[in-house]
Amino acid sequence: METLVLRPHFRQLFNLPWRKSPSFRAFCNASNLSNQSRGGLPRFFSEVLPPSKGSVIRVQGDEFWHMTKVLRLRVNDRVELFNGKGGLIEGSIQGIGRTGLDIMAVGDPKLVLPQNMQWHVFSAFGMLKGGRADWLVEKCTELGANSVTPLLTERSPTISDNRVDRLQRVILAATKQCQRLHEMTLNPPANVGSILPIIAQSDLSFLAVAEGTPLISTLNSLKKSSSGVLIVGPEGDFTEKEVNMIMEAGATAVGLGPHRLRVETATMTLLAALMLWSDS
Incomplete structure (x- = not known):
């Protein structure tokens, strides 16, 4: 059973302060993000x-x-270095x-400020095999998720320590490949009960469930937002008890089409x- 302790900042996913380092002399606003994140030089962490x-x-x-x-x-070749926190320099x-x-x-x-979109993923992928968990984390990084948390459920109760270490390496590789300057956070595994306060504090929380209201129909009735929580259960889905807990905390159940998805x-x-x- 995973024994990692949740990091202190995990409880404040939606109120993270941005601390400016005094060593940075130049700053970029959001409009510069695309230019700064897609330079022509090879980039390294x-x-x-x-x-x-x-x-x-x-x-x-x-x-x-x-x-x-x-x-x-x-010698004399040019490169870019980034620190995963928005810092970028040519060398x-x-x-x-x-x-x-x-x-x-x-x-x-230069310091590129974080993007406005702050979507946090809670997905029960701990039991996935054959590189599927790696693929999930890689694509979350590319799409711009702010954080990913392995969700421990009654039907997906564990994730091994060596899997967590591997996923960290996958995130770094994907961050470099997609030219992202702010590294996605991989939080320690969390059980359903521990994320209920986060759901309650979030303006938007979406729970993927079979036969839920179609996602597009739900979004059409909502005011656009750039932050929230995404919750996806394990193979075999959440138990009825878990679904009720998540819904009572404030999540909106949404459907993702007529087929059963991995x-x-x-x-x-x-x-x-x-x-x-x-x-x-």
């Missing part, structure tokens, strides 16, 4: 960014291997060693529809 133009940092580990062994970058490779390389900032770092298909269908609805 680094928790620490050079604080200013001319500063140098050391890159090691997987990103060093990717730069030198996969892309075969050389030049100054030297390559056996275990790492040095990158010098060729400009001051967990990952239902999650992607609901998230994609809501992202497009918000963006419109």
